[in-house]
Amino acid sequence: MDELSDVFTAVSHPTRRAIIGQLAAGQARFTDIAQPFDTALNSVTKHLKLLERAGLIERKKQGREVFISFRGEPLREVAKWVHEYERFWKERLDQFEQHFQKMKEKKEKK
Amino acid sequence: MDELSDVFTAVSHPTRRAIIGQLAAGQARFTDIAQPFDTALNSVTKHLKLLERAGLIERKKQGREVFISFRGEPLREVAKWVHEYERFWKERLDQFEQHFQKMKEKKEKK
Numbered sequence: 001m002d003e004l005s006d007v008f009t010a011v012s013h014p015t016r017r018a019i020i021g022q023l024a025a026g027q028a029r030f031t032d033i034a035q036p037f038d039t040a041l042n043s044v045t046k047h048l049k050l051l052e053r054a055g056l057i058e059r060k061k062q063g064r065e066v067f068i069s070f071r072g073e074p075l076r077e078v079a080k081w082v083h084e085y086e087r088f089w090k091e092r093l094d095q096f097e098q099h100f101q102k103m104k105e106k107k108e109k110k
Numbered sequence: 111m112d113e114l115s116d117v118f119t120a121v122s123h124p125t126r127r128a129i130i131g132q133l134a135a136g137q138a139r140f141t142d143i144a145q146p147f148d149t150a151l152n153s154v155t156k157h158l159k160l161l162e163r164a165g166l167i168e169r170k171k172q173g174r175e176v177f178i179s180f181r182g183e184p185l186r187e188v189a190k191w192v193h194e195y196e197r198f199w200k201e202r203l204d205q206f207e208q209h210f211q212k213m214k215e216k217k218e219k220k
Contacts, residue, residue, distance in 0.1 A: 001124070008122035012115050017191070024195060072198020079192045081127070085134060086189065088182020 003055075004081060007074045010054035015039070016047050020056060023070035027060075033068060113165075114191060117184045120164035125149070126157050133167060133180035143178060 001009075011017055019033055034044040048068065051057045055074045060067050111119075121127055129143055144154040158178065161167045165184045170177050 004127075005122050005124055008118050011191075012118035012122055014112055014115055017114075020195070024198070070198065072195045072201075075192050075195050076199040078188070079196065081121075082185050082189045082192065085130070085182045085185050088134070088180065089186040091182075 003074070004077050006050075006054040007056065007078055010050045010056055011075075011078075013047065013050075015043075016051055019047060019051065020070060023057060023068065024072075027067040027069035029065060029067060113184070114187050116160075116164040117166065117188055120160045120166055121188075123157065123160075125153075126161055129157060129161065130166060130180060133178065134182075137170075137177040137179035139175060139177060 011020070015037060018037070022028065022033065022036070030044070030048075033048070034041055037044060048057065052059075056071055057068050058071055060069065121130070125147060128147070132138065132143065132146070140154070140158075143158070144151055147154060158167065162169075166181055167178050168181055170179065
């Protein structure tokens with residue numbers, strides 16, 4: 001699969017988004033990452049593998065410990081992709097605004 | 111699963127992103143959507159189901175035909191989510207820029 005698909009797959013699970021949220025505050029050890037989740041360690045390992053494949057985390061050895069940190073770069077492609085469709089929700093917002101503006105004007109005329 | 115996870119899952123496949131790209135240019139019939147892809151109609155149906163579950167497409171009956179159109183609103187949540195991590199790739203870009211600026215200054219001194 002292509003890189004962008006890997007990134008979207010990686011962030012498509014709430015647990016993996018929570019891990020990103022946690023690591024965005026600073027690097028952590030595996031046990032720190034696993035601790036808040038009420039799931040098997042095995043499942044945390046799988047989540048981390050998907051994040052790693054997407055380039056969203058990296059592991060660094062510091063002495064005898066391995067620290068996992070967040071890498072934001074792959075999300076730039078997500079932002080780029082979604083930006084292409086921005087006009088679709090902005091147009092809809094504009095339509096809402098115009099609708100409410102008209103309703104307001106009608107009310108004021110009464 | 112939550113809505114945002116559904117949206118990320120929906121856009122995590124290149125075929126589904128291609129369908130979004132196609133529908134962003136205007137509504138289309140199922141056969142128009144399936145035609146450019148070298149896959150079984152069955153697989154196109156599955157892709158459309160995932161897009162529909164995420165609220166990214168809607169079907170409208172016009173006479174005897176069903177037209178499928180793109181809805182951009184769910185992508186607003188994607189944009190919001192990714193925006194929270196913007197500083198992570200911007201910081202990295204800044205570091206690159208500073209690095210190149212320094213290299214340039216060194217060169218100019220020589």
